Amino acid sequence: MAELGKKYCVYCLAEVSSLRFRCTECADIELCPDCFSAGAEIGPHRRWHGYQLVDGGRFTLWGAEAEGGWSSREEQLLLDAIEQFGFGNWEDMAAHVGASRTPQEVMEHYVSMYIHGNLGKACIPDTIPNRVTDHTCPSGGPLSPSLTTPLPPLDISVAEQQQLGYMPLRDDYEIEYDQDAETLISGLSVNYDDDDVEIELKRAHVDMYVRKLKERQRRKNIARDYNLVPAFLGKDKKDKEKTPKRKITKEEKELRLKLRPLYQFMSCKEFEDFFENMHKERVLRAKIRELQRYRRNGITKMEESAEYEAARHKREKRKENKNIASSKRGKEDGKEGEFAAIENLPGFELLSDREKVLCSSLNLSPARYVTVKTIIIKDHLQKRQGIPSKSRLPSYLDKVLKKRILNFLTESGWISRDAS
Numbered sequence: 001m002a003e004l005g006k007k008y009c010v011y012c013l014a015e016v017s018s019l020r021f022r023c024t025e026c027a028d029i030e031l032c033p034d035c036f037s038a039g040a041e042i043g044p045h046r047r048w049h050g051y052q053l054v055d056g057g058r059f060t061l062w063g064a065e066a067e068g069g070w071s072s073r074e075e076q077l078l079l080d081a082i083e084q085f086g087f088g089n090w091e092d093m094a095a096h097v098g099a100s101r102t103p104q105e106v107m108e109h110y111v112s113m114y115i116h117g118n119l120g121k122a123c124i125p126d127t128i129p130n131r132v133t134d135h136t137c138p139s140g141g142p143l144s145p146s147l148t149t150p151l152p153p154l155d156i157s158v159a160e161q162q163q164l165g166y167m168p169l170r171d172d173y174e175i176e177y178d179q180d181a182e183t184l185i186s187g188l189s190v191n192y193d194d195d196d197v198e199i200e201l202k203r204a205h206v207d208m209y210v211r212k213l214k215e216r217q218r219r220k221n222i223a224r225d226y227n228l229v230p231a232f233l234g235k236d237k238k239d240k241e242k243t244p245k246r247k248i249t250k251e252e253k254e255l256r257l258k259l260r261p262l263y264q265f266m267s268c269k270e271f272e273d274f275f276e277n278m279h280k281e282r283v284l285r286a287k288i289r290e291l292q293r294y295r296r297n298g299i300t301k302m303e304e305s306a307e308y309e310a311a312r313h314k315r316e317k318r319k320e321n322k323n324i325a326s327s328k329r330g331k332e333d334g335k336e337g338e339f340a341a342i343e344n345l346p347g348f349e350l351l352s353d354r355e356k357v358l359c360s361s362l363n364l365s366p367a368r369y370v371t372v373k374t375i376i377i378k379d380h381l382q383k384r385q386g387i388p389s390k391s392r393l394p395s396y397l398d399k400v401l402k403k404r405i406l407n408f409l410t411e412s413g414w415i416s417r418d419a420s
Helices: 033-038 072-085 090-097 103-115 118-123 158-164 179-184 196-225 228-233 235-242 250-258 260-265 268-296 302-338 353-362 366-384 399-412
Strands: 019-023 051-055
Touching: 019 033, 072 090, 072 103, 090 103, 103 118, 158 228, 179 196, 196 228, 228 235, 250 260, 250 268, 268 302, 353 366, 353 399, 366 399
Parallel strands: none
Antiparallel strands: 019 051
């Protein structure tokens, strides 16, 4: 009984129960795929007659080696589903193909066979001819992705978002820069009866709106580059405590101030990388000079450099100790020889150490200093008693010497500051 349900090719008598081609003009003419492709003719049947594909939906289009064993009926349902539901709706497509296929299987089979397979390579060329080029969207143009594509959302908590009025999915704020910028184009409409003046006026409105969008986006980029939002929320202080940065030298601070006008042409990261690379350059140059110094001193291995540095430090320490000792001796000798010009003059023994230093620095003899000191103190005492002073200072005392001596006597407490 099973033999009665089988179908055979009328030309080669091969079994064609799974797939056969039936002539629509001749009765009882059914051929196998091989005979049909070879153009077999038998009886009244001719190769140009119309035909009908008859199958049980069990054969595979991609051969037995194809992954998943998809039948021709499933392939037809898959193509109907991709046309009906569109690329990407794999759940709906899997339900249309049948319960035996999951959305993952549907996606993998379609991508592997119809896109990356031989069929996809033959149907999808590398360069699509006559493709329409959109000339209205250059970088920075009115519809440029740089203006319309939002930045990644800020990494802040919900409470901080509410504090800032920030909407992370839109990367917008409740109050944006130039909040009323959209009013420039909200009432615009394109009419076919517009004259040239109205068209140019509408273009000007669009241009003004685009400029405002660029400025708004520029401010957002600056806030991102320089971490202004974490600084406003107080997060940057915590980050600085966690990640200590290198100490900036005085020369680098001055250079940063000089290059401040260039900030507008570079992002924060680029500027920091620039100075970081300059610091690395200085470190490398110092290291090169150190290695060259080792080479001049006959050191050819890094193991020998440690011993050389230890010996050099010892030498410098000994030299420093010698300098300290010689400076101490020089100070003691200097004190003795400092007053050599006035120590043999009369009145030298009447002076204190500070007065000796003063007379030596002013090149003033002790006797003259004692005379001037006596006159100044006598005048001061008379003024305090209300007696007018008639004494005159010596002629050899100019204004500079007088001022120096008055300041010295005031600091030493001989006369009051009011009298000076």
